Amino acid sequence: MTHASPDPAGPGTRPRDGARLRPDARRAQILDAARRVLEADPHRELSVEKVAAEAQVSPALLFHYFGSKKKFQFAVIEEAASELMLRTAPDLSLPPDEQLSTGIRAFVRAVLQAPQLYRATLLMSAAGDPEVRALHSEIRQVFSRWVIDALAQQGVETTPRVELVCLGWQGYVEQILLTWIDNPTVTGDELEDLCERSLAAVLTTL
The missing domain is CATH 1.10.357.10 (Tetracycline Repressor, domain 2)
Structure with missing residues (x-):
């Protein structure tokens, strides 16, 4: 019997609805959060920490999905x-x-x-x-x-x-x-x- 892979977001870092997300959905969620951060303050450097906080994930999870700050x-x-x-x-x-x-x-x-x-x-x-x-x-x-x-x-x-x-x-x-x-x-x-x-x-x- 197979088991679904756990969401590496960890406790307290899941999306607001508490649902586990597929990898493509999680990436989309993080990119949506990045857009919201940019729209809120469009002239500042894009911060991994700010995006992670907006997406309610850890910076480690962001790097898990994108590999590095440059790739993100x-x-x-x-x-x-x-x-x-x-x-x-x-x-x-x-x-x-x-x-x-x-x-x-x-x-x-x-x-x-x-x-x-x-x-x-x-x-x-x-x-x-x-x-x-x-x-x-x-x-x-x-x-x-x-x-x-x-x-x-x-x-x-x-x-x-x-x-x-x-x-x-x-x-x-x-x-x-x-x-x-x-x-x-x-x-x-x-x-x-x-x-x-x-x-x-x-x-x-x-």
């Missing part, structure tokens, strides 16, 4: 990246120009909800972390492809020059956001407007 942070970044790409997917029910405008603004808003995650993604990618670099590259490719397709629907011919300009604009937006996260000198609405208008400005170089 990557899991949080990966989930946030998936949500970012989902939230900025074009709304095909809108006219092409509105798809572009709402998508760019949704991207900026999503970044500002978890700024330190976005900052960590850019810095860890620049530092050469292979997993984060691959994830960052995927985000850039998805976003730039979406922008290029939206421009094509507006009659802008997709040429190597257009693709190069759009990729360069994305790098410009990344630097603006990174600078703003460290020193928020304008409002979020102004930042959205700046990122949106900068694309039109860059396209004039063509």
